[in-house]
Amino acid sequence: MTHPKILLIYTGGTIGMIKDAETGALRAFDFDNLLLRIPELKLLECDIETISFKEPIDSSNMNPKFWVEIAEVIENNYTKFDGFVILHGSDTMSYTASALSFMLENLAKPVILTGSQLPIGDLRTDAKENLITSIQVAALQHKNKPVIKEVGLYFEYKLYRGNRTTKINAEHFEAFASLNYPELAESGVHLKVNKEYLLKKPKVNKDFIVHKDLESNIALIKLFPGISQTILQSMFNAPGLKGVIIETYGAGNCTTETWFLELLIKAARQKIPMINITQCSGGSVSMGQYETSQKLKKIGIISGKDLTTEAALSKLMYLLPKGLSPKKLKNAFEKNLRGEMTS
Ligand code: ASP
Numbered sequence: 001m002t003h004p005k006i007l008l009i010y011t012g013g014t015i016g017m018i019k020d021a022e023t024g025a026l027r028a029f030d031f032d033n034l035l036l037r038i039p040e041l042k043l044l045e046c047d048i049e050t051i052s053f054k055e056p057i058d059s060s061n062m063n064p065k066f067w068v069e070i071a072e073v074i075e076n077n078y079t080k081f082d083g084f085v086i087l088h089g090s091d092t093m094s095y096t097a098s099a100l101s102f103m104l105e106n107l108a109k110p111v112i113l114t115g116s117q118l119p120i121g122d123l124r125t126d127a128k129e130n131l132i133t134s135i136q137v138a139a140l141q142h143k144n145k146p147v148i149k150e151v152g153l154y155f156e157y158k159l160y161r162g163n164r165t166t167k168i169n170a171e172h173f174e175a176f177a178s179l180n181y182p183e184l185a186e187s188g189v190h191l192k193v194n195k196e197y198l199l200k201k202p203k204v205n206k207d208f209i210v211h212k213d214l215e216s217n218i219a220l221i222k223l224f225p226g227i228s229q230t231i232l233q234s235m236f237n238a239p240g241l242k243g244v245i246i247e248t249y250g251a252g253n254c255t256t257e258t259w260f261l262e263l264l265i266k267a268a269r270q271k272i273p274m275i276n277i278t279q280c281s282g283g284s285v286s287m288g289q290y291e292t293s294q295k296l297k298k299i300g301i302i303s304g305k306d307l308t309t310e311a312a313l314s315k316l317m318y319l320l321p322k323g324l325s326p327k328k329l330k331n332a333f334e335k336n337l338r339g340e341m342t343s
Pocket of ligand 1: 012013014015057058059060088089090091092115116117
Protein backbone atom coordinates (compact mmCIF):
# COMPACT_ATOMS: atom_id res chain seq x y z
CA MET A 1 0.00 0.00 0.00
CA THR A 2 1.36 3.40 -0.89
CA HIS A 3 1.35 6.12 1.75
CA PRO A 4 -0.44 9.41 1.15
CA LYS A 5 1.93 12.12 -0.05
CA ILE A 6 1.79 15.36 1.89
CA LEU A 7 3.45 18.63 1.00
CA LEU A 8 4.37 20.77 3.99
CA ILE A 9 4.58 24.45 3.09
CA TYR A 10 6.40 26.62 5.62
CA THR A 11 5.59 30.33 5.47
CA GLY A 12 6.79 31.36 8.94
CA GLY A 13 5.06 32.16 12.21
CA THR A 14 5.81 31.41 15.86
CA ILE A 15 5.93 27.66 15.18
CA GLY A 16 9.38 28.05 13.64
CA MET A 17 10.66 31.05 15.56
CA ILE A 18 13.55 31.49 17.97
CA LYS A 19 14.37 34.21 20.45
CA ASP A 20 16.84 36.76 19.17
CA ALA A 21 19.68 36.69 21.69
CA GLU A 22 20.17 40.44 21.53
CA THR A 23 16.66 41.83 21.45
CA GLY A 24 14.73 38.99 23.09
CA ALA A 25 12.07 39.29 20.34
CA LEU A 26 10.83 36.23 18.44
CA ARG A 27 11.89 36.01 14.80
CA ALA A 28 11.43 33.39 12.06
CA PHE A 29 14.30 30.97 11.46
CA ASP A 30 15.39 28.38 8.96
CA PHE A 31 12.90 25.59 8.20
CA ASP A 32 15.37 22.70 8.25
CA ASN A 33 15.84 23.30 11.96
CA LEU A 34 12.13 22.92 12.43
CA LEU A 35 12.12 19.39 11.06
CA LEU A 36 15.11 18.39 13.15
CA ARG A 37 13.07 19.31 16.19
CA ILE A 38 10.21 16.95 15.36
CA PRO A 39 11.66 13.47 14.77
CA GLU A 40 8.11 12.13 15.39
CA LEU A 41 7.25 13.12 11.82
CA LYS A 42 9.13 10.05 10.63
CA LEU A 43 6.64 7.85 12.48
CA LEU A 44 3.67 9.08 10.45
CA GLU A 45 2.41 6.76 7.76
CA CYS A 46 2.80 9.24 4.96
CA ASP A 47 5.49 10.59 2.72
CA ILE A 48 6.24 14.17 3.62
CA GLU A 49 8.03 16.63 1.42
CA THR A 50 8.68 20.19 2.44
CA ILE A 51 8.95 23.54 0.76
CA SER A 52 9.64 26.84 2.47
CA PHE A 53 9.27 30.56 1.80
CA LYS A 54 12.76 31.87 0.93
CA GLU A 55 12.40 34.26 3.82
CA PRO A 56 9.85 33.01 6.37
CA ILE A 57 7.64 35.79 7.68
CA ASP A 58 5.75 36.77 10.77
CA SER A 59 2.20 36.50 9.48
CA SER A 60 1.58 40.15 10.34
CA ASN A 61 3.48 40.76 7.09
CA MET A 62 1.15 38.50 5.10
CA ASN A 63 -0.36 40.02 1.94
CA PRO A 64 -2.11 38.95 -1.29
CA LYS A 65 1.22 38.49 -3.09
CA PHE A 66 2.17 35.83 -0.58
CA TRP A 67 -1.30 34.26 -0.96
CA VAL A 68 -0.60 33.93 -4.67
CA GLU A 69 2.80 32.41 -3.86
CA ILE A 70 1.16 29.80 -1.62
CA ALA A 71 -1.59 29.12 -4.18
CA GLU A 72 1.03 28.62 -6.90
CA VAL A 73 2.94 26.11 -4.78
CA ILE A 74 -0.31 24.15 -4.44
CA GLU A 75 -1.13 24.55 -8.14
CA ASN A 76 2.32 23.36 -9.25
CA ASN A 77 2.20 20.35 -6.94
CA TYR A 78 -1.52 19.58 -7.08
CA THR A 79 -1.33 16.28 -8.94
CA LYS A 80 1.83 15.10 -7.17
CA PHE A 81 0.43 15.26 -3.63
CA ASP A 82 -2.65 14.00 -1.80
CA GLY A 83 -2.77 16.84 0.69
CA PHE A 84 -1.15 20.10 1.73
CA VAL A 85 -0.28 21.47 5.18
CA ILE A 86 0.60 25.14 5.48
CA LEU A 87 2.58 26.29 8.50
CA HIS A 88 1.57 29.87 9.13
CA GLY A 89 1.60 32.45 11.91
CA SER A 90 -1.65 32.48 13.81
CA ASP A 91 -2.13 36.27 13.66
CA THR A 92 -3.47 36.37 10.10
CA MET A 93 -4.09 32.66 9.56
CA SER A 94 -7.86 33.13 9.24
CA TYR A 95 -7.34 35.74 6.50
CA THR A 96 -5.07 33.40 4.54
CA ALA A 97 -7.41 30.43 5.04
CA SER A 98 -10.36 32.51 3.83
CA ALA A 99 -8.47 33.91 0.84
CA LEU A 100 -7.19 30.49 -0.23
CA SER A 101 -10.69 29.04 -0.02
CA PHE A 102 -11.82 31.47 -2.73
CA MET A 103 -8.62 31.30 -4.77
CA LEU A 104 -8.68 27.49 -5.00
CA GLU A 105 -11.84 26.64 -6.94
CA ASN A 106 -13.02 23.01 -7.22
CA LEU A 107 -10.47 21.94 -4.65
CA ALA A 108 -10.65 18.17 -4.22
CA LYS A 109 -7.77 17.75 -1.76
CA PRO A 110 -7.11 18.93 1.79
CA VAL A 111 -5.30 22.22 2.39
CA ILE A 112 -4.78 22.52 6.15
CA LEU A 113 -3.34 25.60 7.82
CA THR A 114 -1.76 25.33 11.22
CA GLY A 115 0.75 27.05 13.49
CA SER A 116 1.24 27.48 17.20
CA GLN A 117 1.22 29.90 20.09
CA LEU A 118 4.63 28.75 21.38
CA PRO A 119 7.71 27.99 19.24
CA ILE A 120 8.43 24.34 18.45
CA GLY A 121 11.56 24.42 20.65
CA ASP A 122 9.65 25.56 23.73
CA LEU A 123 9.18 22.93 26.43
CA ARG A 124 5.43 23.55 26.66
CA THR A 125 4.92 24.00 22.95
CA ASP A 126 1.57 23.39 21.25
CA ALA A 127 3.38 23.15 17.90
CA LYS A 128 4.02 19.42 17.83
CA GLU A 129 0.41 18.34 18.33
CA ASN A 130 -0.85 20.94 15.88
CA LEU A 131 1.62 19.92 13.20
CA ILE A 132 1.38 16.14 13.65
CA THR A 133 -2.43 16.07 13.71
CA SER A 134 -2.68 18.48 10.77
CA ILE A 135 -0.59 16.07 8.72
CA GLN A 136 -2.77 13.17 9.85
CA VAL A 137 -5.90 15.11 8.89
CA ALA A 138 -4.45 15.92 5.47
CA ALA A 139 -3.55 12.26 5.01
CA LEU A 140 -7.02 10.91 5.88
CA GLN A 141 -8.33 8.81 3.02
CA HIS A 142 -11.41 6.80 2.21
CA LYS A 143 -11.17 4.36 -0.71
CA ASN A 144 -7.90 6.02 -1.73
CA LYS A 145 -9.53 9.45 -1.95
CA PRO A 146 -8.93 12.36 0.47
CA VAL A 147 -11.62 12.73 3.14
CA ILE A 148 -11.20 16.53 3.47
CA LYS A 149 -11.63 18.43 0.22
CA GLU A 150 -11.43 22.01 1.39
CA VAL A 151 -9.29 24.59 3.14
CA GLY A 152 -9.22 23.79 6.86
CA LEU A 153 -7.56 25.31 9.89
CA TYR A 154 -6.32 22.99 12.62
CA PHE A 155 -5.51 24.35 16.07
CA GLU A 156 -5.65 22.91 19.59
CA TYR A 157 -7.46 19.62 18.87
CA LYS A 158 -9.97 21.09 16.42
CA LEU A 159 -10.24 21.20 12.67
CA TYR A 160 -12.35 24.11 11.45
CA ARG A 161 -13.50 25.23 8.03
CA GLY A 162 -10.83 27.87 7.33
CA ASN A 163 -13.14 30.58 6.03
CA ARG A 164 -15.33 30.35 9.15
CA THR A 165 -12.55 31.05 11.63
CA THR A 166 -11.31 34.10 13.52
CA LYS A 167 -8.39 34.43 15.89
CA ILE A 168 -10.00 35.18 19.22
CA ASN A 169 -7.20 34.83 21.74
CA ALA A 170 -3.60 36.04 21.74
CA GLU A 171 -2.60 33.87 24.65
CA HIS A 172 -4.63 30.69 24.99
CA PHE A 173 -3.68 27.59 23.04
CA GLU A 174 -7.30 27.56 21.89
CA ALA A 175 -6.71 30.65 19.77
CA PHE A 176 -9.42 30.26 17.11
CA ALA A 177 -13.18 30.10 17.02
CA SER A 178 -15.73 29.26 14.38
CA LEU A 179 -18.92 30.60 15.90
CA ASN A 180 -21.19 30.19 12.90
CA TYR A 181 -20.14 26.70 11.80
CA PRO A 182 -19.40 23.47 13.68
CA GLU A 183 -15.96 21.86 13.81
CA LEU A 184 -15.09 19.57 10.92
CA ALA A 185 -13.11 17.23 13.14
CA GLU A 186 -11.97 16.84 16.71
CA SER A 187 -8.84 15.18 17.97
CA GLY A 188 -9.19 13.18 21.18
CA VAL A 189 -8.20 9.59 21.75
CA HIS A 190 -9.56 9.16 18.23
CA LEU A 191 -9.64 11.58 15.36
CA LYS A 192 -13.38 12.15 14.98
CA VAL A 193 -14.44 13.59 11.62
CA ASN A 194 -17.89 15.18 11.48
CA LYS A 195 -18.60 14.01 7.96
CA GLU A 196 -21.96 15.77 7.71
CA TYR A 197 -20.23 19.17 7.97
CA LEU A 198 -17.56 18.62 5.33
CA LEU A 199 -17.77 20.34 1.96
CA LYS A 200 -18.89 17.85 -0.64
CA LYS A 201 -17.01 17.58 -3.87
CA PRO A 202 -19.10 18.86 -6.81
CA LYS A 203 -20.93 15.98 -8.52
CA VAL A 204 -19.39 16.60 -11.90
CA ASN A 205 -15.63 16.47 -12.02
CA LYS A 206 -14.68 20.07 -12.49
CA ASP A 207 -11.16 21.27 -13.19
CA PHE A 208 -9.15 22.72 -10.34
CA ILE A 209 -8.79 26.48 -10.98
CA VAL A 210 -6.49 28.90 -9.16
CA HIS A 211 -7.63 32.54 -9.07
CA LYS A 212 -4.73 34.94 -8.63
CA ASP A 213 -6.28 38.32 -9.29
CA LEU A 214 -7.22 39.99 -6.01
CA GLU A 215 -8.35 43.57 -5.43
CA SER A 216 -7.31 45.12 -2.16
CA ASN A 217 -8.46 48.73 -2.59
CA ILE A 218 -11.17 48.08 -0.05
CA ALA A 219 -12.18 50.11 2.99
CA LEU A 220 -13.10 48.21 6.13
CA ILE A 221 -15.18 50.41 8.40
CA LYS A 222 -16.19 49.47 11.92
CA LEU A 223 -19.06 51.64 13.12
CA PHE A 224 -19.01 53.06 16.63
CA PRO A 225 -21.25 55.55 18.38
CA GLY A 226 -19.86 58.98 17.50
CA ILE A 227 -18.01 57.92 14.35
CA SER A 228 -16.77 61.06 12.59
CA GLN A 229 -18.44 62.32 9.43
CA THR A 230 -15.20 63.93 8.22
CA ILE A 231 -13.16 60.77 8.60
CA LEU A 232 -15.80 58.60 6.94
CA GLN A 233 -16.14 61.11 4.10
CA SER A 234 -12.42 60.97 3.43
CA MET A 235 -12.53 57.16 3.40
CA PHE A 236 -15.39 57.11 0.89
CA ASN A 237 -13.62 59.75 -1.23
CA ALA A 238 -10.30 57.90 -1.25
CA PRO A 239 -8.95 57.68 -4.81
CA GLY A 240 -9.12 54.17 -6.25
CA LEU A 241 -11.68 52.90 -3.74
CA LYS A 242 -13.25 49.73 -5.20
CA GLY A 243 -15.39 48.42 -2.36
CA VAL A 244 -16.48 49.02 1.22
CA ILE A 245 -17.15 46.59 4.03
CA ILE A 246 -19.11 48.02 6.93
CA GLU A 247 -19.07 46.27 10.27
CA THR A 248 -22.47 47.28 11.62
CA TYR A 249 -24.15 46.60 14.94
CA GLY A 250 -26.07 43.45 15.88
CA ALA A 251 -28.17 42.06 13.06
CA GLY A 252 -26.82 44.62 10.57
CA ASN A 253 -28.01 47.90 12.04
CA CYS A 254 -26.45 51.33 11.67
CA THR A 255 -26.98 54.96 12.50
CA THR A 256 -29.72 56.57 10.43
CA GLU A 257 -28.20 60.06 10.59
CA THR A 258 -28.76 61.80 7.27
CA TRP A 259 -25.07 62.50 6.55
CA PHE A 260 -24.27 58.81 6.91
CA LEU A 261 -27.06 57.58 4.67
CA GLU A 262 -26.23 60.24 2.07
CA LEU A 263 -22.65 59.02 2.00
CA LEU A 264 -23.88 55.51 1.23
CA ILE A 265 -26.33 56.74 -1.42
CA LYS A 266 -23.54 58.66 -3.16
CA ALA A 267 -21.24 55.62 -3.14
CA ALA A 268 -24.05 53.42 -4.46
CA ARG A 269 -24.51 55.87 -7.36
CA GLN A 270 -20.80 55.54 -8.07
CA LYS A 271 -21.37 51.75 -8.23
CA ILE A 272 -19.07 51.06 -5.28
CA PRO A 273 -20.16 47.74 -3.76
CA MET A 274 -20.85 48.01 -0.04
CA ILE A 275 -21.12 44.97 2.20
CA ASN A 276 -22.93 44.84 5.52
CA ILE A 277 -21.40 42.47 8.08
CA THR A 278 -22.00 42.37 11.79
CA GLN A 279 -19.35 43.32 14.32
CA CYS A 280 -20.76 40.58 16.60
CA SER A 281 -18.56 37.49 16.65
CA GLY A 282 -21.50 35.17 15.98
CA GLY A 283 -24.86 35.41 14.25
CA SER A 284 -25.98 36.97 11.03
CA VAL A 285 -26.95 40.23 9.35
CA SER A 286 -30.65 40.39 8.66
CA MET A 287 -31.31 43.63 6.81
CA GLY A 288 -34.82 44.94 7.25
CA GLN A 289 -35.40 43.29 10.62
CA TYR A 290 -35.05 46.68 12.32
CA GLU A 291 -35.89 50.12 10.99
CA THR A 292 -32.21 51.00 11.39
CA SER A 293 -31.25 48.56 8.65
CA GLN A 294 -34.23 48.94 6.31
CA LYS A 295 -32.66 51.97 4.64
CA LEU A 296 -29.50 50.00 3.89
CA LYS A 297 -31.54 47.44 2.02
CA LYS A 298 -33.17 50.18 -0.07
CA ILE A 299 -29.79 51.69 -0.94
CA GLY A 300 -28.72 48.30 -2.30
CA ILE A 301 -26.15 47.38 0.35
CA ILE A 302 -25.06 43.77 -0.02
CA SER A 303 -25.77 41.43 2.90
CA GLY A 304 -22.71 39.69 4.28
CA LYS A 305 -25.08 37.42 6.24
CA ASP A 306 -23.00 35.41 8.75
CA LEU A 307 -19.60 35.93 7.14
CA THR A 308 -16.58 36.62 9.30
CA THR A 309 -14.72 39.85 8.55
CA GLU A 310 -11.86 37.78 7.15
CA ALA A 311 -14.15 35.90 4.77
CA ALA A 312 -16.03 39.05 3.71
CA LEU A 313 -12.78 40.83 2.87
CA SER A 314 -11.29 38.00 0.88
CA LYS A 315 -14.57 37.23 -0.89
CA LEU A 316 -14.75 40.84 -2.05
CA MET A 317 -11.04 40.81 -3.02
CA TYR A 318 -11.76 37.72 -5.11
CA LEU A 319 -15.02 38.91 -6.73
CA LEU A 320 -14.08 42.52 -7.55
CA PRO A 321 -11.63 41.73 -10.39
CA LYS A 322 -14.23 39.54 -12.14
CA GLY A 323 -15.81 42.60 -13.82
CA LEU A 324 -19.36 41.73 -12.73
CA SER A 325 -22.23 44.22 -13.00
CA PRO A 326 -23.38 45.59 -9.61
CA LYS A 327 -26.37 43.24 -9.66
CA LYS A 328 -24.30 40.17 -10.55
CA LEU A 329 -21.69 41.05 -7.93
CA LYS A 330 -24.44 41.36 -5.30
CA ASN A 331 -25.87 37.97 -6.33
CA ALA A 332 -22.47 36.32 -6.29
CA PHE A 333 -21.55 37.84 -2.94
CA GLU A 334 -24.79 36.79 -1.27
CA LYS A 335 -24.36 33.24 -2.55
CA ASN A 336 -22.51 30.57 -0.62
CA LEU A 337 -19.44 29.86 -2.77
CA ARG A 338 -17.08 27.79 -0.58
CA GLY A 339 -19.09 26.99 2.52
CA GLU A 340 -18.23 30.40 3.96
CA MET A 341 -21.81 31.51 4.60
CA THR A 342 -25.05 29.95 5.71
CA SER A 343 -27.44 30.35 2.80
N1 ASP B 1 3.16 36.90 15.28
C1 ASP B 1 3.05 35.47 14.98
C2 ASP B 1 2.60 35.33 13.55
O1 ASP B 1 1.45 35.44 13.29
C3 ASP B 1 2.12 34.81 15.93
C4 ASP B 1 1.94 33.32 15.69
O2 ASP B 1 2.56 32.70 14.88
O3 ASP B 1 1.12 32.73 16.39
O4 ASP B 1 3.40 35.09 12.69
